[in-house]
Amino acid sequence: MTDVMFCLQDVKPDNMLLDADGTYKLGDFGVAYVKDKGWELQDGDGGYVAPEVLAMNPGDPGSIPTSAADVFSLGASVHEAACGKRLDQEWRRGVPVTIGELEQGPSGMSQGAEGAEPFVLSLPEGRSAALARLVSDCCRRDPSARPTAAEVAALATAVLRAAGFDA
Numbered sequence: 381m382t383d384v385m386f387c388l389q390d391v392k393p394d395n396m397l398l399d400a401d402g403t404y405k406l407g408d409f410g411v412a413y414v415k416d417k418g419w420e421l422q423d424g425d426g427g428y429v430a431p432e433v434l435a436m437n438p439g440d441p442g443s444i445p446t447s448a449a450d451v452f453s454l455g456a457s458v459h460e461a462a463c464g465k466r467l468d469q470e471w472r473r474g475v476p477v478t479i480g481e482l483e484q485g486p487s488g489m490s491q492g493a494e495g496a497e498p499f500v501l502s503l504p505e506g507r508s509a510a511l512a513r514l515v516s517d518c519c520r521r522d523p524s525a526r527p528t529a530a531e532v533a534a535l536a537t538a539v540l541r542a543a544g545f546d547a
Contacts, residue, residue, distance in 0.1 A: 389445055391453035392428040393460060427466040428453040431473045432523055448523035451532055455518025462503050462511060467519065474521025475501060481521075510539045 395408040430452035436443040452474070456467050476499045501519070503512045514535050520526045527535060 389429075389433065389449060389453075391450050391457060393457050396457065427460075427472065428456045430523070431521065446523060447529050448526045451518050451526045451529060452520075452523070454532065455515050455526075458511075459501065459503075459515045459519065462507050462515065464504075471501065471519065475499060475516050475519040477520055477522065477525045508539065508543060510535075510542060514539055 390408055391406060395406055397405045397407050399405060430445075430449035433445050433449045436445065456472075460466050479497045479499050481499065498513070498516075500509070500512050500516045503515070514532070517525075517527050517535075518532060
């Protein structure tokens with residue numbers, strides 16, 4: 381994942397490779413968007429594809445995937461690793477930023493001040509609140525509300541260190 385040159389568009393567990401040194405690498409760049417080269421929408425694995433990519437029209441010059449799409453896919457993949465199952469269907473369109481966004485009435489107005497509290501997906505017992513927040517932030521419905529790839533790396537390192545891992 382990068383903020384500059386390309387968007388892999390196919391981040392999922394099957395494309396995460398582990399080398400002999402224990403370093404994860406991403407593979408399968410067959411559907412990647414490369415800056416100034418264009419892209420082609422192909423059937424992706426709907427369990428990991430960002431909702432904005434599914435809504436895009438590759439024939440529209442203004443319809444360009446961003447690294448936020450890869451961040452969504454990474455979040456969906458980490459969710460699967462943490463839970464042992466894919467994101468539930470209701471969250472594949474993205475996770476709301478706040479509880480209020482989730483509980484909006486017909487007028488679109490939040491149902492009270494408590495609605496400003498961040499919405500966080502539930503993970504199984506034994507998973508940290510920090511991991512749940514990281515996954516939720518990566519899977520936000522609004523691409524601009526997702527962390528950048530660099531922020532994900534920093535947050536993931538902090539989560540691992542807090543859990544006692546040498547990251």
